[in-house]
Amino acid sequence: MGYIYARWAMLTCGCGRWMHTQGIEELKGEKGVPRWFVRSECRGCGFMVGVDVPAGQEEGVVDRLIWTDEALHRLDRMPPYMAVLVRQEAEERARARGTRVITYESLFPSVTDQQIGWELEAERRLENVPPAVRAMAKVELERTAAERGLRRVTVALMEEVKAKYFGMSARQDKA
Ligand SMILES: [Zn+2]
Incomplete structure (x- = not known):
C-alpha cells in the first residue's frame, strides 16, 4: 500500500x-x-x-458517503433494531451537513442547545428498556424530540419510534 499526503487532490490512479x-x-x-x-x-x-488528511478534509479524497472503521465498530455492537435507527439518522444528518464521513462521535450528537425533559410515564417505561439499550434509546428519543421542537419525551413519541423502527405494534405493551 502506498502512502501519500494530499490536500487539494482528486485522487486518481x-x-x-x-x-x-x-x-x-x-x-x-x-x-x-x-x-x-x-x-x-x-x-x-x-x-x-x-x-492521511486532517479530519474533516475529505474533499477530493473521499468519493462517497462512508463510515469510519470506528463508527462501523460502534454500530456493530448495537442490537440490530437500534443499529437500523442509528444508521439511518446518521446518514441523514451527514447529508444535511454536506459531509461524506460518518465518525464515531457523530453517531450520537449531543443535544446541547436544549434540555429535553421526560414525561413521568415515559421515564417509567424507559426503566423497563434493557440496560444494554437504554442509554442509546434515551439519546435517540431526546434527539428525535429536539428535532421536532418538543420539550419533552412523551409516551406517544416512544410508541411512534418503536412502531417505526422496532417493528412492534403500538398497542402491544398495554397492560
Ligand atoms: Zn488503476
Missing part, C-alpha cells in the same frame, strides 16, 4: 481511473488533533493507496 474509497480509520495526530487515514482502491488495476 496512475492508470487514469478515479480511486474508490474503501474505508477510513480515525487517528490522533500531533497534539491529539484528529486525522483520517483514508484507504482507496482503483477498481481498474487494483492499486491501493492510503491518504
Whole structure:
C-alpha cells in the first residue's frame, strides 16, 4: 500500500481511473488533533493507496458517503433494531451537513442547545428498556424530540419510534 499526503487532490490512479474509497480509520495526530487515514482502491488495476488528511478534509479524497472503521465498530455492537435507527439518522444528518464521513462521535450528537425533559410515564417505561439499550434509546428519543421542537419525551413519541423502527405494534405493551 502506498502512502501519500494530499490536500487539494482528486485522487486518481496512475492508470487514469478515479480511486474508490474503501474505508477510513480515525487517528490522533500531533497534539491529539484528529486525522483520517483514508484507504482507496482503483477498481481498474487494483492499486491501493492510503491518504492521511486532517479530519474533516475529505474533499477530493473521499468519493462517497462512508463510515469510519470506528463508527462501523460502534454500530456493530448495537442490537440490530437500534443499529437500523442509528444508521439511518446518521446518514441523514451527514447529508444535511454536506459531509461524506460518518465518525464515531457523530453517531450520537449531543443535544446541547436544549434540555429535553421526560414525561413521568415515559421515564417509567424507559426503566423497563434493557440496560444494554437504554442509554442509546434515551439519546435517540431526546434527539428525535429536539428535532421536532418538543420539550419533552412523551409516551406517544416512544410508541411512534418503536412502531417505526422496532417493528412492534403500538398497542402491544398495554397492560
Ligand atoms: Zn488503476
